[in-house]
Amino acid sequence: MTTSFIHPALILICGALLLPCIKEPFRKLYLCSVPLLTFLDVIYLNWHPGVHGVVLFMDKWTLTFGRVDNLSMIFGFIMALMAIIGTVYGLHVRDNWQHIAAWFYVAGSLGVIYSGDYLVLFLFWEIMAFASTFLIWFNTDKGALAAGYRYLLVHTFGGVLLLLGFVLRYQATGDLSFVQLDQQNTQLFTWLIMAGLMLNAAVPPLHSWLPDAYSKATVTGSVFMCAFTTKTAVYTLARGFAGFDILIVLGVIMAIYGIIYAMMENDIRKLLGWEIVSQVGYMVAGVGIGTALAINGTCAHAFAHILYKGLLFMAAGAVIHSTGKSKFTELGGLYRKMPNTLFFMVIGGISVSAFPFFSGFVSKSMIITASFESHFMVAGFLLTLVSIGTFLVAGLRLPYLIFFGEDRCSTETREKAADPPWNMHMAMAAAAFLCLLVGCYLPFLYSMLPNPEVAYHPYGAYHLSETLQILAFTALAFIFLKHKLGAKASISLDLDWFYRMAGRGFLWLAQNPIQWVDTAWGSAYRVVGLYSLMIIAKFWSWFDWHGIDGVVDGTARCVQACGRRITVVLQKGHIQQTIYFSVTFAAILLISYVCL
Amino acid sequence: MITQLIDYLQERLQTVKVLSAIAVAVMLVWTIVGVDTSHAHTWMEAHIPGFWAIFTLLACLVLIFFAKWFGNSGIMTREDYYDD
Numbered sequence: 001m002t003t004s005f006i007h008p009a010l011i012l013i014c015g016a017l018l019l020p021c022i023k024e025p026f027r028k029l030y031l032c033s034v035p036l037l038t039f040l041d042v043i044y045l046n047w048h049p050g051v052h053g054v055v056l057f058m059d060k061w062t063l064t065f066g067r068v069d070n071l072s073m074i075f076g077f078i079m080a081l082m083a084i085i086g087t088v089y090g091l092h093v094r095d096n097w098q099h100i101a102a103w104f105y106v107a108g109s110l111g112v113i114y115s116g117d118y119l120v121l122f123l124f125w126e127i128m129a130f131a132s133t134f135l136i137w138f139n140t141d142k143g144a145l146a147a148g149y150r151y152l153l154v155h156t157f158g159g160v161l162l163l164l165g166f167v168l169r170y171q172a173t174g175d176l177s178f179v180q181l182d183q184q185n186t187q188l189f190t191w192l193i194m195a196g197l198m199l200n201a202a203v204p205p206l207h208s209w210l211p212d213a214y215s216k217a218t219v220t221g222s223v224f225m226c227a228f229t230t231k232t233a234v235y236t237l238a239r240g241f242a243g244f245d246i247l248i249v250l251g252v253i254m255a256i257y258g259i260i261y262a263m264m265e266n267d268i269r270k271l272l273g274w275e276i277v278s279q280v281g282y283m284v285a286g287v288g289i290g291t292a293l294a295i296n297g298t299c300a301h302a303f304a305h306i307l308y309k310g311l312l313f314m315a316a317g318a319v320i321h322s323t324g325k326s327k328f329t330e331l332g333g334l335y336r337k338m339p340n341t342l343f344f345m346v347i348g349g350i351s352v353s354a355f356p357f358f359s360g361f362v363s364k365s366m367i368i369t370a371s372f373e374s375h376f377m378v379a380g381f382l383l384t385l386v387s388i389g390t391f392l393v394a395g396l397r398l399p400y401l402i403f404f405g406e407d408r409c410s411t412e413t414r415e416k417a418a419d420p421p422w423n424m425h426m427a428m429a430a431a432a433f434l435c436l437l438v439g440c441y442l443p444f445l446y447s448m449l450p451n452p453e454v455a456y457h458p459y460g461a462y463h464l465s466e467t468l469q470i471l472a473f474t475a476l477a478f479i480f481l482k483h484k485l486g487a488k489a490s491i492s493l494d495l496d497w498f499y500r501m502a503g504r505g506f507l508w509l510a511q512n513p514i515q516w517v518d519t520a521w522g523s524a525y526r527v528v529g530l531y532s533l534m535i536i537a538k539f540w541s542w543f544d545w546h547g548i549d550g551v552v553d554g555t556a557r558c559v560q561a562c563g564r565r566i567t568v569v570l571q572k573g574h575i576q577q578t579i580y581f582s583v584t585f586a587a588i589l590l591i592s593y594v595c596l
Numbered sequence: 597m598i599t600q601l602i603d604y605l606q607e608r609l610q611t612v613k614v615l616s617a618i619a620v621a622v623m624l625v626w627t628i629v630g631v632d633t634s635h636a637h638t639w640m641e642a643h644i645p646g647f648w649a650i651f652t653l654l655a656c657l658v659l660i661f662f663a664k665w666f667g668n669s670g671i672m673t674r675e676d677y678y679d680d
Contacts, residue, residue: 339598392659
């Protein structure tokens, strides 16, 4: 193990464990400095690529904690950066447990990114799942507890798939290293590992957990959650499954699926959750295309996505934080009350919609170009269609329904609405600045991409003209059709219906037939078992009283009677007789002693 | 400042609309006349003028009406559906 290697996850974990000991006025400073230190450590690691932190475990397995290469560097960088932004956003939260859970969650994500084998990957994978569950449970709103349990169960299922997969692979190949899997020679373990990773990337049909959980997490928790789980999964897919054609199909399906559901959604954070499903679809498709440009596009889009989606979740969180409402049907016309939040949400919205000079423009197009260049024409057109839908939903529908249009707020909501505290402003400003920086100063992002030899120039005249046409005519269509995208008090049924209903079915089964059998058994036991037991107990009680106690008491009475008799015979009160008996007794004893 | 800007624009909605329409028209003319489409990925992009504008309008119609139809087909339901 290299002595200079300090795992960034370790800093966060130690920081989290020490947090309860830190009191005001140092607490806020400490909260900022731990993720900052982690970020500096990540930068230090990026300067020292290679394999670090190799440990021999139980004399049999080689565990690799620090694989720093082109692919892990960019993901490590953006995750650590987002940890700073997320922590600053949650600086006002007094509950230490929320910070501890968030840091453990980020530590899990960083651990996965730098892991070189499946054992370490699995360890951090599970840390992520468990820590993030608490970010949902810390929310006291109705439904959060149940959503947390659903999230945990689904991720446990995913973890088991992954575990099964890599154990089978180890049995077959004797290899635990986490590397690219063979597409030509797929085995059961290939699909199991893929399914386990895909569940975290929210690839249909394993996606329903995402909008469900992210809409129920705490305001600050959802900012963390939107960044880490899916993008870590994208990283693992890019590491193990680049070029697997099925991922193109699934990626395009999830991009379309997410955007359709986002158009119907009434909850702000659920809409953004569906948007994540849609945007991660681009990345999954990029992994499936698997060319150098596509992988670059996937990484660039993951990088850009973490920033603008974080910004959107922060702006949405600001609305929920101040108004306490998260449904479009309870909001609207708030731009006068929350102008800064509107500004940041629009920056996030136009970044995700790939406006020129914003981050989405330089990242999303890379994946679409890669699909056209690899002759996946249908995929290219469908992904472009989704980017139109993205602008409709996140760039137009979202800010319109919260800040403009019909005012659906109650008087109380309108009075409460205000721009959020300074720390939330700072975090949003940082994310907005980074969205702009990524879009304007290309080397910032492009120099970190895993395949630097591939050149890509987003600011060509043709790409600009294509984007401007798309944006202008989407806006035009929205103006005429916005009434079709209005707020409606509803929820949308999704594939989680199956496991929710299965859970309900199980509950019914437990409450009815199983409960009946249990009750019947209890009654039968009472009638048959308990009655016979009482009879037997009574018999033994009688036996004890009359049999055993009779013998014991009889013996005692006998001894007492004998003693009394002896006393009557031997101790009559005559001193001569008593001396006579005593001397005789002593003589007998003496003779016996001498003879024997 | 942001509020004032929005109010300022809303007061001059007609002007904003006209300016936007002019901007879109100029952009469209530029894309048709001024942009070299010979490196486009497909034949359609290279030969249909304003291809992406047409594609966008069709895409919006398809997405919005499909979402509407899909939602009304029983997918969108009452909010307390899972509460019973």
